[in-house]
Amino acid sequence: MAAQNLQSVPVELSPEEEAAGKATFDRIIAEDSRIEPKDWMPPAYRKTLLRQISQHAHSEIIGMQPEANWITRAPSLKRKAILMAKVQDEAGHGLYLYSAAETLGQTRDEMMDALIAGKARYSSIFNYPALTWADMGAIGWLVDGAAICNQVPLCRASYGPYGRAMVRICKEESFHQRQGFEILLELSNGTPAQKQMAQDAVNRWYAPALMMFGPPDDDSPNSRQSMAWNIKRFSNDELRSRFVGMMVEQVRVLGLTLPDDQVRFNEDTKKWEHGPLDWHEFQEVLAGRGPCNAQRLERRREAHDDGAWVREAAAAYAAKQQAKQSMTTKEYAA
Amino acid sequence: MSPHGNPEEPAGSATDINRDAQKVPAGPDTTANTTADTSGGAAPNTPAAPSAPAAPAASAPPQHHDRSAWGLWEVFVRSSRGLSHVHAGSLHAPDAAMALRNARDLYTRRNEGVSIWVVPADAIAASDPDAKGSFFESPQGKDYRHATYYTKSEGVKHL
Amino acid sequence: MSTPPTNTDAAETTGHGDISTGVAAPTGSGDSNASATRITPGNALRPEDIALEVRTGLKPSEDIAEYALRLGDDALILAQRLGHWISRAPELEEDIALGNIALDQLGHARSFLSYAGGAMTNDDGSAKTEDDLAYFRREHEFRSVQLFEQPNGDFAVTIARQFIVSYYQFELYRRLTESTDGTLAAIAAKAVKEVDYHRDHSAQWILRLAGGTEESRRRMVHGLRLMWPYVEELFRDDDLTRRLAEAGAAVAPSSLREDFDRLTGELLEEAELDVPDVPAAPGGGRRGRHSEHLGYILAEMQVLAREYPGAKW
Numbered sequence: 045m046a047a048q049n050l051q052s053v054p055v056e057l058s059p060e061e062e063a064a065g066k067a068t069f070d071r072i073i074a075e076d077s078r079i080e081p082k083d084w085m086p087p088a089y090r091k092t093l094l095r096q097i098s099q100h101a102h103s104e105i106i107g108m109q110p111e112a113n114w115i116t117r118a119p120s121l122k123r124k125a126i127l128m129a130k131v132q133d134e135a136g137h138g139l140y141l142y143s144a145a146e147t148l149g150q151t152r153d154e155m156m157d158a159l160i161a162g163k164a165r166y167s168s169i170f171n172y173p174a175l176t177w178a179d180m181g182a183i184g185w186l187v188d189g190a191a192i193c194n195q196v197p198l199c200r201a202s203y204g205p206y207g208r209a210m211v212r213i214c215k216e217e218s219f220h221q222r223q224g225f226e227i228l229l230e231l232s233n234g235t236p237a238q239k240q241m242a243q244d245a246v247n248r249w250y251a252p253a254l255m256m257f258g259p260p261d262d263d264s265p266n267s268r269q270s271m272a273w274n275i276k277r278f279s280n281d282e283l284r285s286r287f288v289g290m291m292v293e294q295v296r297v298l299g300l301t302l303p304d305d306q307v308r309f310n311e312d313t314k315k316w317e318h319g320p321l322d323w324h325e326f327q328e329v330l331a332g333r334g335p336c337n338a339q340r341l342e343r344r345r346e347a348h349d350d351g352a353w354v355r356e357a358a359a360a361y362a363a364k365q366q367a368k369q370s371m372t373t374k375e376y377a378a
Numbered sequence: 379m380s381p382h383g384n385p386e387e388p389a390g391s392a393t394d395i396n397r398d399a400q401k402v403p404a405g406p407d408t409t410a411n412t413t414a415d416t417s418g419g420a421a422p423n424t425p426a427a428p429s430a431p432a433a434p435a436a437s438a439p440p441q442h443h444d445r446s447a448w449g450l451w452e453v454f455v456r457s458s459r460g461l462s463h464v465h466a467g468s469l470h471a472p473d474a475a476m477a478l479r480n481a482r483d484l485y486t487r488r489n490e491g492v493s494i495w496v497v498p499a500d501a502i503a504a505s506d507p508d509a510k511g512s513f514f515e516s517p518q519g520k521d522y523r524h525a526t527y528y529t530k531s532e533g534v535k536h537l
Numbered sequence: 538m539s540t541p542p543t544n545t546d547a548a549e550t551t552g553h554g555d556i557s558t559g560v561a562a563p564t565g566s567g568d569s570n571a572s573a574t575r576i577t578p579g580n581a582l583r584p585e586d587i588a589l590e591v592r593t594g595l596k597p598s599e600d601i602a603e604y605a606l607r608l609g610d611d612a613l614i615l616a617q618r619l620g621h622w623i624s625r626a627p628e629l630e631e632d633i634a635l636g637n638i639a640l641d642q643l644g645h646a647r648s649f650l651s652y653a654g655g656a657m658t659n660d661d662g663s664a665k666t667e668d669d670l671a672y673f674r675r676e677h678e679f680r681s682v683q684l685f686e687q688p689n690g691d692f693a694v695t696i697a698r699q700f701i702v703s704y705y706q707f708e709l710y711r712r713l714t715e716s717t718d719g720t721l722a723a724i725a726a727k728a729v730k731e732v733d734y735h736r737d738h739s740a741q742w743i744l745r746l747a748g749g750t751e752e753s754r755r756r757m758v759h760g761l762r763l764m765w766p767y768v769e770e771l772f773r774d775d776d777l778t779r780r781l782a783e784a785g786a787a788v789a790p791s792s793l794r795e796d797f798d799r800l801t802g803e804l805l806e807e808a809e810l811d812v813p814d815v816p817a818a819p820g821g822g823r824r825g826r827h828s829e830h831l832g833y834i835l836a837e838m839q840v841l842a843r844e845y846p847g848a849k850w
Contacts, residue, residue, distance in 0.1 A: 351627025357749025466573035
């Protein structure tokens, strides 16, 4: 098995070792320090991380598609370059995250197989279609904005490899939200038709973006455990509320409106509130009944299957070269 | 990213050192921490791994678990001349030549590096975290290895 | 965002607070400079720099502009083709590799087109921008040779096209760095280093696909045969290139052929492949005569910009 030395692999331990491992784990969490791959960890902690990190990775990879679809149609060469660099970053972020997940003992191939078999989840927002150019703006501003809200606290996640991946991702992603905002700003300051396009995109992506933070706290039993483990730092509702507050400010600069007349700052709780969200729709999309689920998975499956012969060729070539090399070495020794 | 052997940031271990240092009576203050941090270069807190990957090109490709799967490689990036290579993350590649190129594309898109090492992940030997207590205990409290221990010579010039 | 709500200053200035490290411990001690995530924009000639110079008076001769248009169109059409691979590559690492190459080519295209536009005017008298040229010319006004517009095909076909393009562009840009036209020389100086890497990328893949499996070898041979008819056109001189080459501003395409043949030949030999023995296509891209493919490329590339003429993005 590759990289056993670097990976976290569950092994049989004596009760004493198990107890010592748990004590160390608890101490590290209590001290708000970091768990590293070879540390003992509770099976549920490992499972939670694997699920969360791989879902996060899948989201980056599937999330490339709605934007990649617009690379060839970007309306200016500058925008084309920006969009290409952004989608490329998303591939990179997927890779950073798969690597982090791999330290927990699952290979990327296993994760990829689960994804294309439809057995793994990814952020449901990428099952919505990107219909106009303004969607590139709304995705950058709202979707990446929400993602960054989620991700910045994850830079301090208790699992070291995850936190380090998030640091890298957040650094790179700082341009993603800005470019989205600027796309919308240009459109909003453009012709009436352009402004309408921008407002329409904001209207369509607003609610799905808010739902990216996950179900309401009352409905999210796993959240509490994740917070106890210092994986999550803030609850879903808390992050969502903060995000709404930021959007309220920014949408004014854009000269657009949020499609939610119930947004308000609650003076008592000191939190931003928003109108009701359609959690039924969220569950439906998550369960595979969204507008683009089949299309997104098919595209990934196709790329993976069409690429199989290339990956095989490179692996075969490497094996041949290695065989050749060891032959030469033997000849030399003889 | 599986950099437990070579943390790119001194994550948990640095805070550990800090705390442990404070527990030592009359022990060195933060200067001890600084010394400990710099001495190891790229991987200050885990002496096991980083000297091994000095000859990356010759390394054998990692094992593949099926025909088309590419092996896992660990990537180390030198951000500018004069600095150590630091663990940046990992990636998949069929062989060392492609691993280097993939690393260039994946880890230096924003001028992060002037030099890259790639190492098959399974070629890295890592110290056992469970042995931390005994493996890393010895240096604790050996204050006399640090200049700050020698207080009588304080104030003497050029010393 | 990362920091408690009390830290409103940071939130206001950066939007998301400090993400420089995920660790709460004090940073900056020891070898903290040795980071693998320190990012900078670097320092190189950008398309925007050329556009700015054009706006402030830089104006190429008509001949130079036409020549820049040719090179810019080549790079633009290739970038458009390569851009389609992103999210479809054989492995995620290759999504990024092809994306990098596409971005390099797009950068070269923007520089050349920005420069070319300096000698061309819109109806209102303003100089044409890169976008005027990319989005509002018709098919027969494009000056790219036909190789660049050939479909991506499978990965081997794309690699075959990359192989030819990168070896050709490297020889071209290497010489163009000595152009008597300072702007062409500067664009070439930036481009040649990037294209050198494209050569390496395609060469690595030629070796692997040719020497990998039976299937990959068959596909590689097929890809080269599909693309090789368009090699001839790359090296054809015409009045424009003759005039400019004589003046030392441009490179005569025919002068690149020998090095191209030698270097591609060496690599093909290493891969145990033959130089495809196929008849050359007539070409004509430099005069606006294109294959059937360009129309579709432009339809997709230009659709949005043309739907909103005069709009800013």
